[in-house]
Amino acid sequence: MMRITGGENEMQTIISAAVYDLKTPLTLIRGLNDLMNSGKLDKKSHDLYVSRIATSVDQMQRIIDTISSLDKIIAKQQSLPIEPVNICQVVEEVAHQLDSCARDYNQKLIIKHGRTSAVVLSNKQALESVVYGLVDNAIKYSTPNSNILIRPSLASRRGFTRLTVRDKTVGVRKSDISRIMKTLGQTSSPNPAYGSNSGLGLYATMRLVESLNGAVGVKPVPGGSSFFVELPIAQQLSLYLPKS
Amino acid sequence: MKILLIEDDKLLSAMYRDGFKLAGHSVVTSDSAQDSLNKLDKEEVDLIILDMFLPGRSGVEVLHELGSYADWQKIPVILMSDIPREDIKISDENLAKYSVTKLVYKPATSPTELISLAEGIVAD
Numbered sequence: 001m002m003r004i005t006g007g008e009n010e011m012q013t014i015i016s017a018a019v020y021d022l023k024t025p026l027t028l029i030r031g032l033n034d035l036m037n038s039g040k041l042d043k044k045s046h047d048l049y050v051s052r053i054a055t056s057v058d059q060m061q062r063i064i065d066t067i068s069s070l071d072k073i074i075a076k077q078q079s080l081p082i083e084p085v086n087i088c089q090v091v092e093e094v095a096h097q098l099d100s101c102a103r104d105y106n107q108k109l110i111i112k113h114g115r116t117s118a119v120v121l122s123n124k125q126a127l128e129s130v131v132y133g134l135v136d137n138a139i140k141y142s143t144p145n146s147n148i149l150i151r152p153s154l155a156s157r158r159g160f161t162r163l164t165v166r167d168k169t170v171g172v173r174k175s176d177i178s179r180i181m182k183t184l185g186q187t188s189s190p191n192p193a194y195g196s197n198s199g200l201g202l203y204a205t206m207r208l209v210e211s212l213n214g215a216v217g218v219k220p221v222p223g224g225s226s227f228f229v230e231l232p233i234a235q236q237l238s239l240y241l242p243k244s
Numbered sequence: 245m246k247i248l249l250i251e252d253d254k255l256l257s258a259m260y261r262d263g264f265k266l267a268g269h270s271v272v273t274s275d276s277a278q279d280s281l282n283k284l285d286k287e288e289v290d291l292i293i294l295d296m297f298l299p300g301r302s303g304v305e306v307l308h309e310l311g312s313y314a315d316w317q318k319i320p321v322i323l324m325s326d327i328p329r330e331d332i333k334i335s336d337e338n339l340a341k342y343s344v345t346k347l348v349y350k351p352a353t354s355p356t357e358l359i360s361l362a363e364g365i366v367a368d
């Protein structure tokens with residue numbers, strides 16, 4: 001496990017983690033393309049491979065966007081430009097991108113809008129990375145045939161919107177919580193179906209949310225874990241009312 | 245040819261499995277060290293393709309287990325890794341001790357190349 005010591009070391013560790021995380025989608029794109037060129041695939045397999053290549057490209061793009069945002073706040077010590085962003089819209093877009101990935105693991109992404117302020121003060125690219133990181137983590141660590149619940153709602157803290165992503169995993173021990181959010185390294189996932197990853201997604205979530213003046217946390221819940229981020233509301237009047 | 249493919253990433257495993265099947269080979273898949281050893285107890289295979297990084301017990305631990313049983317020692321192994329050869333701190337001699345015929349860097353190896361490699365090893 002690599003521990004981050006700040007500044008230059010932090011960015012080097014992040015880049016190493018990103019390089020590691022880029023390898024699986026790269027291997028998939030190269031390999032699926034190789035099999036598609038064999039001319040032996042039936043139409044169903046061909047279409048499935050096209051979909052998996054598209055998902056892998058999205059994953060690579062998201063890793064690059066995340067590194068770009070982290071580079072600004074860590075290496076260049078800049079603030080991310082803050083703008084009003086519709087968090088419900090970001091959730092819908094990210095869920096759409098990751099839907100086929102969840103289906104590959106026989107999981108279902110369920111968005112349940114609570115009564116909330118949809119518009120938060122944030123940075124769109126960074127917020128997309130945050131939501132993608134949380135949902136991707138839930139997919140990787142949840143058991144097959146499970147539901148992943150994504151819920152934007154009002155935070156108990158006045159003036160903040162909360163986004164909760166609840167997964168169905170073996171659960172997170174309290175002692176693991178700070179380690180998960182503060183360390184970066186190759187961690188094995190508890191379910192053998194999902195391989196290993198660098199931990200970059202959750203680490204980036206923590207760093208980006210901090211830079212957006214928000215808060216991030218995780219708590220064990222019966223049958224899984226509940227990750228949440230809280231971000232400042234942009235307009236008190238922008239209430240999102242779920243369709244009845 | 246019958247292969248035991250030990251790969252924990254579900255999508256990569258499905259891709260390699262499809263490739264070998266399209267090439268007319270039989271594939272038994274496994275996603276963990278313990279499961280792979282259980283399958284080896286029941287199935288006779290010509291070749292093992294083993295991912296170095298598995299959750300729980302690693303691929304290297306699987307190699308140790310394979311080396312402990314006479315029947316399994318004879319099975320050639322292709323070891324696959326996400327990191328390049330120069331960053332893997334295992335000598336060629338030690339790899340050979342565990343019947344590792346070839347170590348491949350996954351991102352640079354297509355399924356077609358892996359299949360050719362496997363066919364060459366089993367034909368020898």
